[in-house]
Amino acid sequence: EADIYQTPRYLVIGTGKKITLECSQTMGHDKMYWYQQDPGMELHLIHYSYGVNSTEKGDLSSESTVSRIRTEHFPLTLESARPSHTSQYLCASSAPGTLEAFFGQGTRLTVV
Amino acid sequence: QQPVQSPQAVILREGEDAVINCSSSKALYSVHWYRQKHGEAPVFLMILLKGGEQKGHEKISASFNEKKQQSSLYLTASQLSYSGTYFCGTEIKTGANNLFFGTGTRLTVIP
Numbered sequence: 001e002a003d004i005y006q007t008p009r010y011l012v013i014g015t016g017k018k019i020t021l022e023c024s025q026t027m028g029h030d031k032m033y034w035y036q037q038d039p040g041m042e043l044h045l046i047h048y049s050y051g052v053n054s055t056e057k058g059d060l061s062s063e064s065t066v067s068r069i070r071t072e073h074f075p076l077t078l079e080s081a082r083p084s085h086t087s088q089y090l091c092a093s094s095a096p097g098t099l100e101a102f103f104g105q106g107t108r109l110t111v112v
Numbered sequence: 113q114q115p116v117q118s119p120q121a122v123i124l125r126e127g128e129d130a131v132i133n134c135s136s137s138k139a140l141y142s143v144h145w146y147r148q149k150h151g152e153a154p155v156f157l158m159i160l161l162k163g164g165e166q167k168g169h170e171k172i173s174a175s176f177n178e179k180k181q182q183s184s185l186y187l188t189a190s191q192l193s194y195s196g197t198y199f200c201g202t203e204i205k206t207g208a209n210n211l212f213f214g215t216g217t218r219l220t221v222i223p
Contacts, residue, residue: 042213042215044213099144099203099210101154101156103154103155
């Protein structure tokens with residue numbers, strides 16, 4: 001079983017609010033990712049990190065930001081949520097030398 | 113850069129076989145296959161690292177044609193538990209070392 005956790009699982013929030021989606025893994029993986037997935041659609045990489053103090057933007061442009069201060073923690077922040085941010089956000093990690101990704105359960109975000 | 117999968121959706125009766133295809137416009141190092149059940153996280157099935165490689169996982173196997181930049185996932189004697197959306201993830205030979213996930217194939221197995 002993969003040990004990667006996301007909180008909250010579900011979040012409904014008003015437009016303009018600041019939110020942080022949490023992601024933690026206990027596997028000691030260096031590489032971590034954030035994917036955005038609309039219902040029934042493909043996964044789009046929005047951020048990734050090679051390790052502590054490393055953050056990169058993915059293929060899909062996103063207004064969110066990420067930080068990586070500790071190996072196990074990779075939070076995603078939206079400074080001002082909008083309805084267009086409504087989606088599922090999946091966090092994942094992989095061990096060095098492999099891209100085999102272990103996914104968290106996801107956060108389903110609804111901005112009203 | 114995202115690979116294209118076909119078909120988009122398939123419905124099978126228990127015991128029937130299915131093939132899901134994944135095609136990339138880029139040269140590939142590897143292809144990964146994941147299954148995502150409704151409301152759950154994607155789960156890794158297998159990785160194919162070399163051209164021509166075939167791997168198996170229970171009655172699910174896959175092949176990788178490096179020259180054609182394609183991979184196929186084979187599900188034989190399907191079971192109800194096979195239902196879900198299958199994604200291929202491709203690692204391309206240029207650019208960042210990340211996976212690009214395909215468009216997904218929704219598989220439904222009915223009794």
